[in-house]
Amino acid sequence: MSAPPALRPWQVICAGISALVLSVGIARFAYTPLLPLMRVDAGLSPAMGGWLATFNYVGYLLGALLVARVGDMQLKFRFYRVGLLLAVASTALMAVTTTPAVWSALRLVAGLSSTAGLLLASGLVLNWLLAHGHRPRLGLHFAGLGLGIVVSGVATGLLAGHATSSAQWGWLGAVGALFLIPAWAWMPAPAPASSSQAATAPAPPSRRWRQLLIAAYFCAGIGFVVSATFIVAILEQTPAFRGHGSAVWILVGLAAVPSTFAWDRVASAMGLIRALMLAFALQAASFVLPLLDDGLWAGLGSALLFGLTFAGIVSLTLTVIGRHYPQNPAKAMATLTLSYGVAQILAPAIAGTLARSSGSYQASLLLAAIAMTVGIFLLAVMPDDARDHASH
DSSP: OOOOOOOOHHHHHHHHHHHHIIIIIITTTTHHHHHHHHHHHHOOOHHHHHHHHHHHHHHHHHHHHHHHHOOOHHHHHHHHHHHHHHHHHHHHGGGGOOOHHHHHHHHHHHHHHHHIIIIIIHHHHHHHHHHTTOOOOOHHHHHHHHHHHHHHHHHHHHHTTTSOHHHHHHHHHHHHHHHHHHHHHSOOOOOOOOHHHHHHOOOOOOHHHHHHHHHHHHHHHHHHHHHHHHHHHHHHTSTTTTTOHHHHHHHHHHHHHHHHHHHHHHHHHHOHHHHHHHHHHHHHHHHHHHHHOOSHHHHHHHHHHHHHHHHHHHHHHHHHHHHHOTTSHHHHHHHHHHHHHHHHHHHHHHHHHHHHHHSSSHHHHHHHHHHHHHHHHHHHTSOHHHHHHHTO
């Protein structure tokens, strides 16, 4: 039996990008532009909208827990492929029901599947890059986050006025199946680490360093999920954006696609941790702008800044942790991501409840801005020795 043909770097990167588009951009993020329409079609309340998002992040947390407990890279590769199938199924099945309990279960499965793109695919791509002597940068891979948002935003925008929210979920499931093909075919099974690679692996960082990074990523999770879940609904409440929610979501995605390349360059110039602090500050500004003004330019600025920073924060943080744990990056990434997942469980339910009681999302935006400010402080007090190592 002949050996399979060798994969080229562009194929492996495309597999990772396709996995992110499918499992995150479609299975997870399509809910954001569809949320206003689901309210009209199914009478979904703001609080229930928040709870559906919470179930999605519960699934993501369960997936991260599972990945963190598994050390075998071959088993992770099998979980990756299962996650791709679950992403397609959980998206398409949203079309066949309007029952909140079934929706909740499907959103949980979709959240579970999103670890295939964010954790497993990024770990597999990083493992392949290191094994084949390429630079261990994940900026190109994480461009899939922004591209996924563009795909879900364009799809819902084209279908707006022509299909119900249920029909749009069905179409998105079909689009997801297209991205399943390269994500499945071009992602190589991981090669076992050589003894020389193990010998040259850097020493793990201190416990205090890990705790501060985990806490900062928790803050990033709060900021991210408030905007990722509600930014379309927030701006739909303003006169300037009423009826144009999908366009806002596409803008977020278009800003995110090149942002990960840019943050790689920023990190090369100023170090990964300092680049993270800058990204946190800009994202905090994205939450403050709609509080200061509900006009067109403030809304556009908010969407643009969020798009420019959220994928960069994920990419930079997982690159930091992946470089410290090159032998099994997906496991280390999953351990860190548990804090991000906990934040994503708590914040949507809190934001939805605040919106129901106050009639607006202003309190939620303020919460997100405060969380990002706390995150900047946590990054600023990280030990200098690990900070210097992580920046090269």
